[in-house]
Amino acid sequence: xSGSTSGCAHSARKSSVSPTDPIQPAAGAxxxxxxxxxxxxxxxxxxxxxxxxxxxxxxxxxxxxxPVVEFAHQLERADSGGLDRAYRLFDEAGRVLVLRPDMxxxxxxxxxxxxxxxxxxxxxxxxxxxxxxxxxxxxxxxEHRQAGAELVGAHGPEADAEAVLLLWDALRSAGLGxxxxxxxxxxxxxxxxxxxxxxxxxxxxxxRAAESRDLVEWRTEASALEIGGPERDLLAGxxxxxxxxxxxxEIAETxxxxxxxxxxxxxxxxxxDQEGLHDAVxxxxxxxxxxxxxxxxxxxxxxxxxxxxxxxxxxxxxxxxRFGTSRSAVGFTIELExxxxxxxxxxxxxxxxxxxxxxGGLDALQAQAADLRAGGIPVIALATxxxxxxxxxxxxxxxxxxxxxxxxxxxxxxxxxxxxxSTTALEDLSSLR
Amino acid sequence: xxxxxxxxxxxALLGAAGVDVAPLQAGGRKLVFEADDxxxxxxxxxxxxxxxxxxxxxxIGIVGRDVINERRPDVYELLDLRxxxxxxxxxxxxxxxxxxxxxxxxxxxxxxxxxxxIAEAHFLATGRQVELVKVNGSVELGPLVGLADGIVDLxxxxxxLRENGLVEREQIFHSSARLIANRVSHKLRAEDIDAxxxxxxxxxxxxxx
Numbered sequence: 001x002s003g004s005t006s007g008c009a010h011s012a013r014k015s016s017v018s019p020t021d022p023i024q025p026a027a028g029a030x031x032x033x034x035x036x037x038x039x040x041x042x043x044x045x046x047x048x049x050x051x052x053x054x055x056x057x058x059x060x061x062x063x064x065x066x067p068v069v070e071f072a073h074q075l076e077r078a079d080s081g082g083l084d085r086a087y088r089l090f091d092e093a094g095r096v097l098v099l100r101p102d103m104x105x106x107x108x109x110x111x112x113x114x115x116x117x118x119x120x121x122x123x124x125x126x127x128x129x130x131x132x133x134x135x136x137x138x139x140x141x142x143e144h145r146q147a148g149a150e151l152v153g154a155h156g157p158e159a160d161a162e163a164v165l166l167l168w169d170a171l172r173s174a175g176l177g178x179x180x181x182x183x184x185x186x187x188x189x190x191x192x193x194x195x196x197x198x199x200x201x202x203x204x205x206x207x208r209a210a211e212s213r214d215l216v217e218w219r220t221e222a223s224a225l226e227i228g229g230p231e232r233d234l235l236a237g238x239x240x241x242x243x244x245x246x247x248x249x250e251i252a253e254t255x256x257x258x259x260x261x262x263x264x265x266x267x268x269x270x271x272x273d274q275e276g277l278h279d280a281v282x283x284x285x286x287x288x289x290x291x292x293x294x295x296x297x298x299x300x301x302x303x304x305x306x307x308x309x310x311x312x313x314x315x316x317x318x319x320x321x322r323f324g325t326s327r328s329a330v331g332f333t334i335e336l337e338x339x340x341x342x343x344x345x346x347x348x349x350x351x352x353x354x355x356x357x358x359x360g361g362l363d364a365l366q367a368q369a370a371d372l373r374a375g376g377i378p379v380i381a382l383a384t385x386x387x388x389x390x391x392x393x394x395x396x397x398x399x400x401x402x403x404x405x406x407x408x409x410x411x412x413x414x415x416x417x418x419x420x421x422s423t424t425a426l427e428d429l430s431s432l433r
Numbered sequence: 434x435x436x437x438x439x440x441x442x443x444x445a446l447l448g449a450a451g452v453d454v455a456p457l458q459a460g461g462r463k464l465v466f467e468a469d470d471x472x473x474x475x476x477x478x479x480x481x482x483x484x485x486x487x488x489x490x491x492x493i494g495i496v497g498r499d500v501i502n503e504r505r506p507d508v509y510e511l512l513d514l515r516x517x518x519x520x521x522x523x524x525x526x527x528x529x530x531x532x533x534x535x536x537x538x539x540x541x542x543x544x545x546x547x548x549x550x551i552a553e554a555h556f557l558a559t560g561r562q563v564e565l566v567k568v569n570g571s572v573e574l575g576p577l578v579g580l581a582d583g584i585v586d587l588x589x590x591x592x593x594l595r596e597n598g599l600v601e602r603e604q605i606f607h608s609s610a611r612l613i614a615n616r617v618s619h620k621l622r623a624e625d626i627d628a629x630x631x632x633x634x635x636x637x638x639x640x641x642x
Binding site: 138180182212213214215216217240242282284286300302303304306307308309 | 487488489505507508509510511512513611615616617620621623627630
């Protein structure tokens with residue numbers, strides 16, 4: 001009896017659902033921050049990914065993959081704060097799992113635990129999604145497609161230069177030739193603080209100001225320190241100092257204890273200058289993300305059209321040791337969606353896709369369709385007499401529409417409206433590519 | 434550009450720093466103004482300024498410290514512009530401060546505010562439990578009509594508090610207008626932004642003399 005009553009109530013409620021019912025989400029609703037990717041965007045994201053992969057391969061970075069799901073306690077070893085915004089779930093034994101919130105730490109885990117015998121240096125790359133719980137009110141997705149590279153077991157300015165060069169080359173290959181790369185260095189800032197004898201308490205407060213990018217607070221804290229005038233002025237303005245090697249010369253002059261760290265960075269800049277990156281690189285000592293995590297260089301890359309850096313990275317020599325194998329490491333992560341967004345602002349309208357909508361390809365012209373496909377021309381086959389060919393080509397953005405005309409094919413090039421009657425379609429279309 | 438209390442001072446300071454602010458002085462109902470040098474000014478509610486800057490719709494913005502602390506935007510805070518000075522305070526009805534008594538007997542303090550994040554952080558940091566009542570205006574009314582035990586709000590002179598029979602009990606922070614910059618613009622337009630920041634810093638220093 002009770003069963004039938006509740007069944008009744010259920011069906012009554014179901015029938016009252018309207019498209020605007022706030023309780024019952026619409027059929028297309030997804031969890032906050034999640035989204036679908038449709039064919040045009042998917043194709044463009046794939047192109048970006050292929051460009052980045054190809055560049056990584058040219059530098060000898062071999063691809064690795066890690067699972068999407070990891071034990072929370074494993075990742076917490078590396079970065080206790082990094083899991084704040086991770087999706088968590090439980091396994092069959094009640095252990096806490098996370099969807100990986102970034103790729104760097106899982107890849108560090110992989111290198112430390114699966115490749116301990118590798119003589120080094122190890123060059124690996126990766127591509128895949130990471131997941132973060134979106135913050136309310138901010139337009140950021142929960143799934144981040146990322147691609148990155150790690151150079152492990154190599155230290156010094158030469159290794160840093162390779163990482164920066166690879167990042168720049170990868171972005172350029174994807175079409176972001178105008179990207180700018182910002183370089184900070186935690187070891188320079190630390191050396192200045194050491195050299196000036198700044199107390200641990202004050203350092204904590206300065207670090208907090210730097211990480212929230214609050215240069216006003218940094219200046220206030222630094223100005224309150226009891227150190228010499230010129231040194232205090234330098235420290236107060238440190239995160240606002242930017243330019244090129246002259247910035248580091250100025251620091252080394254005022255705080256001699258920081259000279260070795262500055263020299264390392266000057267050497268890095270020399271190496272990058274030789275690669276032609278002088279104008280693409282900006283030294284900016286205000287780039288001080290995750291002070292605990294990075295041990296030297298901190299890298300960010302920027303492009304017009306993306307409101308956040310398209311790539312982030314740096315040197316974290318202490319990370320591998322947390323997984324039991326001590327190795328220095330430098331690397332970066334590129335946000336594919338940000339790169340794509342920046343490219344969408346650069347590129348003009350997307351050209352039509354190279355493909356032929358072929359009326360009759362499903363029946364009378366089956367052999368023709370097969371030949372064209374074997375020759376590398378995508379064929380979208382329709383039945384003889386199908387009148388939707390033009391509408392389909394317009395909806396999906398295909399360049400060519402073909403109909404049988406006698407023993408030949410009558411092909412319309414939708415890019416310029418030209419008409420071609422051809423008995424050698426494969427050669428004729430191939431020549432237009 | 435923040436409309437409201439900071440607007441005129443912001444225009445004056447930008448003008449003193451050599452920015453062409455003529456289009457802003459023309460007034461009218463437009464929200465976006467373009468100067469002859471192609472600088473575009475976007476005028477908006479102060480609480481939306483960090484949103485525009487964080488999203489890159491504006492490269493830089495002027496906004497009060499109170500809004501920054503409440504919204505916690507991911508932007509660079511470059512310069513204290515030293516106008517729009519005021520204090521974020523906790524206030525209760527005049528007479529003996531009822532706060533210790535309420536905490537002891539009821540365990541939780543009820544506070545009305547337009548700044549729930551700031552209020553929550555303040556009471557958390559000082560070890561007191563709090564129930565926040567988010568209101569959108571006339572916060573001073575809260576304790577008078579029994580909506581809340583106290584308020585967290587921004588005060589400049591304290592006149593409004595006094596006239597409504599309230600007394601400041603704790604200062605949470607000192608606020609003034611700040612120059613903020615988008616994370617990407619700050620690097621891609623480093624030269625422009627550094628030059629403007631330097632000119633504004635000079636104008637602020639000149640003002641202080």
